[in-house]
Amino acid sequence: MSAQIFPRNANALVWVSIIGLVLLIGGIVAALVGLYLSPWYTEVGVAKEQPVPFSHKHHVDQLKIDCRYCHATVERAAHAGFPSTDTCMSCHSQVWTNSPLLQPVRDSYQSGESVVWNRIYDLPDFVYFNHSVHVAKGIGCASCHGRIDQQHLTAKAQPLYMGWCLGCHRNPEDNVRPRDEVFNMAFDPRSLPLEQRVALVAEYQIPTDGRLTNCYVCHR
Amino acid sequence: MSHGHGHGHAAGEGAAPESIAAGYELADTRARPLVIGTISVFVLLVVTAILMGVLLLLAGNAPTDLSNTLNPTEVARQLPPEPRLEQNPNVDGDRLLREATEQLESYGWVNERENLAHIPIERAMELLVERGIAPFGTGPAQGSGQ
């Protein structure tokens, strides 16, 4: 009687605990990885609220406006250039002049206060991304921004993880396209045969000796 | 062994008499139901996924972007007769670009009586490089809209 004897179901409890613990830990890890890759964390495909519900689909796909009309410094500067109120008003002083949706833009034009848009692509400050070099080397807008010409409301197309950057920096031939197709959203680089893309990489002098994966290329 | 178990269960919870006699639990665990249970959970997951795939296939409507599912030719076919307000901005935009591009890539008469023609823009650029800018516009800008 005084012997310490576990009840019969104790054996089962041991197994249940062991298996349960393994499943729990596995589940937690899987859930964390899933969260890390999910739109909830990466904001891919999640449109943010903006002062004006601007539609790239309308302006780019339907009205055929070139990217550079608004993002004017994309070929010259690190920053693609966010359109000023003046840029909006160069058309909307004539078109849709009574739309309540555009009231914030008209207010901004009159008062001189900026329209405060919410940033969609927010790289960490320790990454130095330069639009102009990518455009000059034949990387199209759509390679990173996806088919933004099909988005009614603007959302991220990529999580912007470093592994994704490196994928292209290791194999630029996967995404390179002729320079005159850079702003063509519908162009698919893979419609070109691999040899042609490799030739483009050579022609545009994109380094293939591994320099592009050095830390200081992006982190300075 | 199984006999012992059966007996133990019949006697309710608590250790078997053999174990009490020995001073420690003699019965070994039965891992099989647990392993089978765990495996069946995963099998069920896979089966569910397959089942869902099959159902979606049978239902036949994969989730699609409904905003502009018609291709331009279909839309053009469905348009009511003119005159009409703009029905499909994509079609109109494409048409304007196509017409302008054709105009810029072809030879044709602008005014045959006055011997004026339009030529492809590439050719015009060559001609302009040959002739230079200055000969074209030296006159004053009459009423330049100031």
Add this chain to the structure above:
Amino acid sequence: MESAARTLNPSRLARVAWIPLCLLLAACHIDMYDQPRYTANQPSDFFEDGRAMRPPVPNTVPMTDEPPDSVMLTGRANGELAVELPMELTAELLERGQTRYNAYCAPCHGLAGDGNGVIAYRGGIQVPSLHNDRLRTVQVGYFFDVITNGINRMYSYANRIPPEDRWAVAAYVRALQLSQNVDANDLTAEERQQLGGQ
């Protein structure tokens, strides 16, 4: 008893083994992610207008080789609209002008310069054609001037198109005009064939 407890007792160690996990909390800084410096278009609570990007102070002179009153930057020589480009007219310049024209001008003026751009069509705006006698004979500096300062309902494009590109566009407009209004006698016999008719 007490001294025994103070020695390295495995179970006692196990009880505090979770403490290193606190380091995970320390990793949740974002001060490298959002560094205390301004990037383009960032809001600022330091400057009065709330913008990190500063407009140049009035009368700022661009840092170029060109003097501020040069033809390159004003489109005028001695107050008169320039009749010649301030640079050499080359095929590359015209191609450059073509890409600029198609990006910035074509939405309204149309790819062919006939005032039938997609925006003009959609917005119901009357956009003047570039193919008329007044604009065909006007000085090339006029186009530069219009792009730089705007005209009528057209806004200035000076903040979006750098001066060199404005000249490229002006030159391309000349090519556009020529392409739609060329004397057939200037064409080769082969080209006249393609005109059809006659």
